[in-house]
Amino acid sequence: MPTIIFIQPDGSEQRIDAPLGLSVMQVAVNHQVPGILGDCGGSCSCATCHGYVEREWAQHIPVAEPYENDMLTCAADVTESSRLSCQIIVTPQLDGLVIRLPPTSR
Amino acid sequence: MSEVLSGTAIIVGAGHAAGELATHMRDNGWRGRISVIGEEGSLPYHRPPLSKAYLAGTVTAQSLLIKPMAVFESANIEFIGGVRVNTIDRAGSRVHLADGRTAHYDRLILATGGRPRPLPVPRIQQRTPDNFHYLRTLADVDRMREQFKPGKRLVIIGGGYVGLEVAAVAIERGLNVTILEALPRVLARVTAPELSAFYAARHRNAGVEIRTDTQVEDVQLDPSGNAITAVVSVDGSWFEADLVVVGIGLVPNVELASDAGLAVDNGILVDEFGQTSDPDIYAAGDCTNHPNRFFGRRLRLESVPNALEQARCVAASVCGKPKAYVSVPWFWSDQYHLKLKMVGLSQGYDQLVMRGTTESECFAAFYLKDGYLLAVDTVNRAPEFMLAKRLISERIRVDPCRLADEGIPVKDLLTHP
Ligand SMILES: Cc1cc2nc3c(=O)[nH]c(=O)nc-3n(C[C@H](O)[C@H](O)[C@H](O)COP(=O)(O)OP(=O)(O)OC[C@H]3O[C@@H](n4cnc5c(N)ncnc54)[C@H](O)[C@@H]3O)c2cc1C
Numbered sequence: 001m002p003t004i005i006f007i008q009p010d011g012s013e014q015r016i017d018a019p020l021g022l023s024v025m026q027v028a029v030n031h032q033v034p035g036i037l038g039d040c041g042g043s044c045s046c047a048t049c050h051g052y053v054e055r056e057w058a059q060h061i062p063v064a065e066p067y068e069n070d071m072l073t074c075a076a077d078v079t080e081s082s083r084l085s086c087q088i089i090v091t092p093q094l095d096g097l098v099i100r101l102p103p104t105s106r
Numbered sequence: 107m108s109e110v111l112s113g114t115a116i117i118v119g120a121g122h123a124a125g126e127l128a129t130h131m132r133d134n135g136w137r138g139r140i141s142v143i144g145e146e147g148s149l150p151y152h153r154p155p156l157s158k159a160y161l162a163g164t165v166t167a168q169s170l171l172i173k174p175m176a177v178f179e180s181a182n183i184e185f186i187g188g189v190r191v192n193t194i195d196r197a198g199s200r201v202h203l204a205d206g207r208t209a210h211y212d213r214l215i216l217a218t219g220g221r222p223r224p225l226p227v228p229r230i231q232q233r234t235p236d237n238f239h240y241l242r243t244l245a246d247v248d249r250m251r252e253q254f255k256p257g258k259r260l261v262i263i264g265g266g267y268v269g270l271e272v273a274a275v276a277i278e279r280g281l282n283v284t285i286l287e288a289l290p291r292v293l294a295r296v297t298a299p300e301l302s303a304f305y306a307a308r309h310r311n312a313g314v315e316i317r318t319d320t321q322v323e324d325v326q327l328d329p330s331g332n333a334i335t336a337v338v339s340v341d342g343s344w345f346e347a348d349l350v351v352v353g354i355g356l357v358p359n360v361e362l363a364s365d366a367g368l369a370v371d372n373g374i375l376v377d378e379f380g381q382t383s384d385p386d387i388y389a390a391g392d393c394t395n396h397p398n399r400f401f402g403r404r405l406r407l408e409s410v411p412n413a414l415e416q417a418r419c420v421a422a423s424v425c426g427k428p429k430a431y432v433s434v435p436w437f438w439s440d441q442y443h444l445k446l447k448m449v450g451l452s453q454g455y456d457q458l459v460m461r462g463t464t465e466s467e468c469f470a471a472f473y474l475k476d477g478y479l480l481a482v483d484t485v486n487r488a489p490e491f492m493l494a495k496r497l498i499s500e501r502i503r504v505d506p507c508r509l510a511d512e513g514i515p516v517k518d519l520l521t522h523p
Contacts, residue, residue: 030174032129032181039414041152041172045438045447046411047492067445067488073516074492 002095009103018090025049025086035101042086051099052081060093077102112138113212120144122413123217123391130421132181147188157271194366216389218359237349253349256280261347265292267439268353274441283314288321304464373406378430380420390417409437447491450481489516
């Protein structure tokens, strides 16, 4: 199973074995990762699963659909690395993926 | 306070609010026992897909769980499913369960949600016909889905969100769909006439028949009495049906609270920390009537964000870290490829500003009062939705002309409103 690493703004890390096919949001929710809420259940409606994907990983992940980018337009603390983790599905290529959490978790 | 943290907390209900309460109470330092008692057998699950992807059959029941059992187990949260809490004995700090058990509590949190408003037709009160459905629980949808076959005539009573979402799934499935709405337009209670007209047109284009100003008075049953054959309106019109789905609103589950003498008025009355009129008892979610700072009045809301965000505040407050629930209401509804998201409450608006056109199926309708934004309905327009959340919660004054001007990027509306 691929491992996904969640890093909090204070630097603390959680390394989690992520079942293939789940969304990164669901993986985080299943392990109570602080800062990832997933309130809308993954329907890309709430932006409470916002995280930063490091540049070297971006190439292994399908680019965001327009709707996801739209959701991020006015979200807090958005950078070029911002993604909604409900839209990233775990694949074997994502072993070692690092998701950093934004400073303001709502 | 630290003493109570090692006591017993009982959460009644096992829906969105309850699941969030339980894990957040642990996170907030509740050391003692946490029991979640729910009438439905399932762990808390996502309700919104019930009228969307789950009804359409594109997701499984397993995928609806909000969190797996392992999360509750590792947080040492006890889950008692399939049992109803019948009464609260406040003097004895106990609840009585339907299976005869009693349980002591130090803090009790009511997260009982609501139940579908019953259709006031005497003929179906004694016995529910097999093809007559309400839609609130997974069990409701499982029962309904078996009859969701192409070519069947579906009559939906109620043109609210649930009714419209069911219509969208059904027409795409190949059913013949008729919506009967008592008021002059669909979504009348929740949105402006422009939005109602847009949604009605979209559904009609898809082949849904919509009858407004049509109040249902009766049904006709087949000789066995087990199945409805037609729905009859006040003016005597008949609508033949193979199955009937009713979505005419929600009744909050307040009886547990009111029978125990707690203050109840269109929901269980709570303060901004979720505390009821008994300091040992809190409540969260659809069942509550709570103060809202942004709108300066009490509200009873029916939405996932309300249930979850209020639950988080109540969890902290119960654990002695009072956290006021201060939140702008918002909601979403998915029909066809239309992603509707709304923020705020439009009641009392004096100006409606459109950004984009309804013809493009990609627009935002802003509701203003005295130059401030009260609410927005967005269709396939996520940036405006996110913008409006901030404009309302940060009380930023907006220039209506700029809102309407699509030449101005949404981001700029936030910095130079
Ligand atoms: C079909 C459908 C579609 C929806 N779509 C959306 C949407 O798109 N977006 C959105 O934001 N919201 C949507 N909602 C609303 C949303 O699901 C609710 O607002 C939310 O589930 C409320 O959560 P809750 O925990 O307050 O109540 P509930 O989820 O209703 O949970 C309450 C639970 O308590 C149990 N209970 C009640 N009384 C007792 C008792 N005495 N003892 C034990 N258990 C008891 C009930 O059986 C129930 O399981 C939808 C709802 C439905 C039905």
